[in-house]
Amino acid sequence: MAVSKDPTLIGSMFARIVPRYDLMNRLMTFGRDAAWRRLTVDLAGPDAEALALDVGCGTGDLTLALAGRCRAAVGIDFCAEMLQAAQEKARAQGAAIELALADAHHLPFPDDTFGCIVTGFALRNVADIRRVLAEMHRVAVPGGRMACLELTPPGDGPVGRVNALYQRRFVPLLGQMVTGDAAAYAYLPASVASFPQAEVLAEMMRAAGWRQVGYRRLGFGAVAIHYGVK
Numbered sequence: 001m002a003v004s005k006d007p008t009l010i011g012s013m014f015a016r017i018v019p020r021y022d023l024m025n026r027l028m029t030f031g032r033d034a035a036w037r038r039l040t041v042d043l044a045g046p047d048a049e050a051l052a053l054d055v056g057c058g059t060g061d062l063t064l065a066l067a068g069r070c071r072a073a074v075g076i077d078f079c080a081e082m083l084q085a086a087q088e089k090a091r092a093q094g095a096a097i098e099l100a101l102a103d104a105h106h107l108p109f110p111d112d113t114f115g116c117i118v119t120g121f122a123l124r125n126v127a128d129i130r131r132v133l134a135e136m137h138r139v140a141v142p143g144g145r146m147a148c149l150e151l152t153p154p155g156d157g158p159v160g161r162v163n164a165l166y167q168r169r170f171v172p173l174l175g176q177m178v179t180g181d182a183a184a185y186a187y188l189p190a191s192v193a194s195f196p197q198a199e200v201l202a203e204m205m206r207a208a209g210w211r212q213v214g215y216r217r218l219g220f221g222a223v224a225i226h227y228g229v230k
């Protein structure tokens, strides 16, 4: 199935689901996303001296996880409603984060700025993955690390087929019940199916300049965390 990555459509889809976005994440992942996020931050090499960046920060869970472990944490997103939710969450937690409305294809930061960069469930939604990986590389300091948490196309084996069925049938149904927006959650499996396989994404990272690239599969193979060093 062809999936549109038109920024206006993607942005308005995320704006619609903001109020129940966190709840859907917890339900869809059986609460596992919190542990995956912790591991993502670990793999991005947080450092009390480093500036940290979260690309496509959404409601800010990864940005907030970085904030406690780096000198300062910045989250960018092109959806103002998502940023507003992140801001409210930070205020409720008494956490200091910086948020900016920006497109991941054109990060509004100078070269060599961040020691630690993460992105969570965002890369699947961008129009040009290579460009975003290159932008993340550009703004990383030499020796800086990145980690990308993302759904990954299910394999052809029995577990992969169960995963695909879960995403195609159960997730849109749950999305309809919890958010009233079946379309947004029908987009999810379609976007996963058209996303590069884990090894292909690793190769795209290398082509963007990242070194020591690797990845870990989680969630019965439905999730991968890729990581690399500039």
Ligand SMILES: C[S@@+](CC[C@H](N)C(=O)[O-])C[C@H]1O[C@@H](n2cnc3c(N)ncnc32)[C@H](O)[C@@H]1O
Pocket (backbone or CB within 6 Å): 007, 010, 011, 014, 025, 055, 056, 057, 058, 059, 060, 061, 062, 076, 077, 078, 079, 082, 102, 103, 104, 105, 119, 120, 121, 122, 125, 126, 127
């Ligand atoms: C599935 S949500 C993930 C949010 C958050 N990172 C998390 O881990 O829950 C994807 C986010 O990426 C943002 N996004 C998608 N394409 C983007 C782009 N080109 N530039 C900036 N943000 C983008 C969306 O607005 C949305 O908030």
